[in-house]
Amino acid sequence: MSTATAVMRKPWVRWAVIAIVVVLAIVLPLVLPEFANTTLARIGVFAVAVLGLNVVMGYTGQVSLGQIFFLGLGAYVTAYGVQQDWNIVLVFVLACLIPAVVGLLVALAAARLGGLAIAMVTIALPIVGVPLAKRLSEFTGGSQGLSARFTAAPEWTGLYDDQWQLYIVLLIAGISFLLTRNLVRGKYGRAFAIVKGNEAVAGSMGISPYRYKVLAFTVASLLGGVSGFLYMVVIQYTSPETLSFGHSITLLASMVIGGAGSILGSLLGGAYYVLTPQLTNLIDPGLTAVLQGAILLIVLFVLPGGLVSLPRLFRRRRGREQGGGAAAAKAAASATAVPSTSAPDGADVTTHPPTESEERRQDT
């Protein structure tokens, strides 16, 4: 196991991994069947939404139950902009900015309230959002919704629509993930972690919990808007059902299942959000709700740290079998810290793997 880590640490290995990922991202859309492409694109859409939720909940420890509202807002802005024939780049910018501004305004008020009060304020968003979307039918198309098909592949590419859509999603989601990764691993990420750990300590260190909570919430809303834009790229239709409160809870469950406070976990969360309904439909379409509940429970019992902690579960097993050795002990130490990451409030972020690898990166 120590050799495996050593290999992973070599810079060229890391570059090779990145290279393979990039090449796969370019090539896979060309080879995969259409349904696989659209499924991957959907995963990308919801991975970005879960990523936003992770910034505010996983990294900063503030409970947000309103993420779907920002996704829906981004989707509506996109649909409206496309219907008005606005330039698509402008539409994208607005689909990011408007949810971000709304998120900022909500956060300015909500972050003053402590703890669960923020959660209550964020519950209100989708609850208000659905009737609002129905009432403002001039902009939203009322309960019949809006559809906007603007992502047909341009002639010169020679691509199929699903391939073109997947490329758009890969590009935008990829950039979102990269920027968020940099954000949470830099000084802001450390500030988020301290705010999450103990607000009083954060204050004594000159880090304003209020300001960082607002920042995290705004970033989450912005990412929600991005995922809303991508939603329209892939699904091309939005209605008040899009911002139904139940989806917000599913997003939250996806984040916990993927792995709270983890970039890779957000991706896995997006995959969970999209794939479980498809998987349960495959088993028995009449029992989807029950099966989804069962899957949720099983994953949380077996992997309280989320799907992202799966490799560490294996490592711990192997560490136990081999016994002794400084490396194994260290692995065990990090593995025992896993369950604490599942608790959204008291989790100790400093033992979390991304921070570990960050230290490693700084070493190199």
Add this chain to the structure above:
Amino acid sequence: MITHRTKMRAVSVVAGLGIVALLATGCARGGDSGSPTESGGAAAASPGITDDTITLGITTPLSGATAGPGTCTVAGITAYFGAKNADGGVTFGDGKTRKVEIKALDDAYDPQKAAANFDQLKDSVFAMTAGLGTPTNRAWREAAIADEVPQALIMTGDPIFSDQKQSPWSLGFVPIYQNEGEAFGKLLASSPDEHKVAILSQNDDYGQGYVEGFKKGIEGADNIQVVKELTYEATDTNVDAQLTELAGSGADVFFNAMSITPLVISSLQKTQELGWLPSWFLPSNTSSPSAILEPGGATAFPGVYTVAFAQSAAAPTFADSEDGKAFLAGLKEYANYPDPPAFPHCVWSYQVGATLDQVFQKMTEPTRADFMKELRSIQDYVAPLMLDGSSVDTTEDGQPAVSTVQVQKYNGKGYAPAQNWG
């Protein structure tokens, strides 16, 4: 520190892998997309149909708040074709006898999932059908047009699906909201007496559709006066304020275009508390005798009217009629639905099956295009379990397959046809 050399190496690795992969994929998609165009002869079969089977796809809510009606939309058609398959199958217009298979997926009333289900099914089914819900059907309406997949006889009162220009590959089955409102309006207008009408409607396309139809029905009738018109939001949990205001209008007819079951029950109770006892109109989907009128104490009112085109499975004579027997037996045997259904959607879905059967019998080519052509050619077909006076007519642009509804009056147990007011 990451050196310049490693960067160079990384770049070369990317480039190398990229070239290899691109070469490998050169003909990946081309292969399977090329074949249909090559064999594009006149009668090349569409996906989902062979010489002895045809597969239909359904995306409908099987979990969540609308799971009850949603499950019915699958059960009815499954029961119909289950019995047909047991008899050997359906004889198509091209002389071949095919068994009908049904693939149903749950969308939990989420448009996103409905669109995903469509993507999943479209290459393996011949046509999509019977699915319930306006947003969930709208989510893939345009995709169905782009992919030229039929979206036939779906369960939504949204008129867009019956507009051939806007939806060349779609057709709704159930009457649109306007049809229902208009039928009641016409009956009321035929009354010899003068009537004052109070209107409460859901503030969306549903409520507006009913009110629009009703106003068309009473157009030019001097004996009908709309004295008060209010709306509520679909998310409201009570409408007491509106009811109190309407009660003050002195209306003797209450047109209530409401789609939410608990709200209808509480409205029935509240108006009694207020001592306002008008005649009611309720939409077809919120007028169930056992689920709504009984708990609401509807016998207190001089009359509760609704419209219907299909027999109610709860009616006492239903289980004794020949069609009713076959329907209930089919549900039990083929659709895993042992009890008489509480939702009308089971009967509707059964009728969708019967209508598709008619279309299949006329189809001379195993193609989706021919299916759509024949789908729009059914006229005066009285499907099993239809009420007298209603029939399937798919030839009129802008109208769903069933657009003629019968006004019915509550008699304390079930509904009886109401030819005249009073």
